[in-house]
Amino acid sequence: MxxxxxxxxxxxxxxxxxxxxxxxxxxxxxxxxxxxxxxxxxxxxxxxxxxxxxxxxxxxxxxxxxxxxxxxxxxxxxxxxxxxxxxxxxxxxxxxxxxxxxxxxxxxxxxxxxxxxxxxxxxxxxxxxxxxxxxxxxxxxxxxxFEERRYFFDMKRPLDQPVPKVPLENGLRLVPYDTSMDEALRLVHNEVFRDHWGSTPRDPDSWRTWFTGARAFRGGSSYVLLDGDTIAAYVLGYEYEADTEATGIRELYIGQVGTLKSYRGRGLARVTLAKVLAKAAETGYQRSGLGVDADNPTGALGLYEKLGYSVSSKWVSYGLPL
Structure with missing residues (x-):
């Protein structure tokens, strides 16, 4: 070269x-x-x-x-x-x-x-x-x-604004993440994202490296919604210390939001994310951020907007056949 x-x-x-x-x-x-x-x-x-x-x-x-x-x-x-x-x-x-x-x-x-x-x-x-x-x-x-393939939005939400109260269905439980549920959560995540553009299954090593084992992962700010022993929905939060130092703003980044296909259409992601946002505000976070596929088939963009997020930047994904 x-x-x-x-x-x-x-x-x-x-x-x-x-x-x-x-x-x-x-x-x-x-x-x-x-x-x-x-x-x-x-x-x-x-x-x-x-x-x-x-x-x-x-x-x-x-x-x-x-x-x-x-x-x-x-x-x-x-x-x-x-x-x-x-x-x-x-x-x-x-x-x-x-x-x-x-x-x-x-x-x-x-x-x-x-x-x-x-x-x-x-x-x-x-x-x-x-x-x-x-x-x-x-x-x-x-x-x-290279050609444009897909568009994504980064979204932000200040946490000094009230978080909407979202009722939880009878029989369901909303609990903080615990390491005992980690492998079950990995398998649920792979199932949830099987039909998402560009997503591939996460093996145990990559799951630990970039998800629940990452230095930025905040288990206490992550919640799982249970139906009996089944993980029906989940929201995982992260805090990037370099961002806090550079901006002076403590932000909880929402890395993953998922609902099993058989539980979709019942507002469970909204319930879980509202809980995470309320908890983040209580524990001193000033803002929440996340990224979303502009063409996400589950309607994620609308969900985030209803919970007070707004677009802060747009990203373009490119591809070139090999």
Missing amino acids: SWPEGIEARPIDKGDADAWAELLAAKELVDHEGENYDAQDLIDELEDPHLDPALDTIGLWADGRMIGYGKLHASEAVVDLDRVGTEGTVHPEWRRRGVGTALMPWLMNRAAELHAAKHPDAPGEVTSNRISTNVGAERLFQRFG
């Missing part, structure tokens, strides 16, 4: 976490994506059991600083399409110098290798996304033939 003059390229390791965090902080100052990371967040990403940092990451360096990076994530299972996710950025001071144009082929080539190694018999696609206001990223995706 040929890189612009003066740039050294090598895989990212844990010793690069501080430099990586500095790069992402510089990116956030310009791109305003609402995402902040500290060094430990990035070390956590490198410890993903399904990531091979030596092959699936690249850091671009100049004058002792990380001025760009790329990273890929391949799914362990395929539902309809093997989507190989990519991410990356270039330091604002180094943009429009051909760095992104050089980084994109590296990501595409590695995505093709991952697809061939993991799911060669399934159709494949390299994917990425951008916030709608980043026109430079839009031009780069278009240059390499």
Whole structure:
């Protein structure tokens, strides 16, 4: 791979976490994506059991600083399409110098290798996304033939506004998350999201890494709705310390909201989320955030709007067939 003059390229390791965090902080100052990371967040990403940092990451360096990076994530299972996710950025001071144009082929080539190694018999696609206001990223995706696939909204809700009272059906119980229900919850989550665009089943390792075992997970701010021993609905909350430090606002991020298909249409997600919001306000959170698929077939966007959320940003998902 040929890189612009003066740039050294090598895989990212844990010793690069501080430099990586500095790069992402510089990116956030310009791109305003609402995402902040500290060094430990990035070390956590490198410890993903399904990531091979030596092959699936690249850091671009100049004058002792990380001025760009790329990273890929391949799914362990395929539902309809093997989507190989990519991410990356270039330091604002180094943009429009051909760095992104050089980084994109590296990501595409590695995505093709991952697809061939993991799911060669399934159709494949390299994917990425951008916030709608980043026109430079839009031009780069278009240059390499990517097409828009889906739209997502980030939504926010201040917690100084009253949370609607939502009654709970007789016979159902709303309880805080407990580790004893973790495996049952993972299986329910996989069932709930089986018909959601782009979702693939979570194995125990990825579930622990990115869901209930994540450093940001807040079990005390997560609730499960039970019908007997059946998990009918659930809402899982997260708190990202780097976001709090950067913004001065303590936010409970709603990472997952789900209702089993046989229980849909009864308002159970609304009941559960209302409980989570009320609890978050009681425990000192100032805001709640979440992300939603604009075309979610369960009507999630309307649910969130009725509970007081409003759109703060729009994201575009891109794909290019492999």
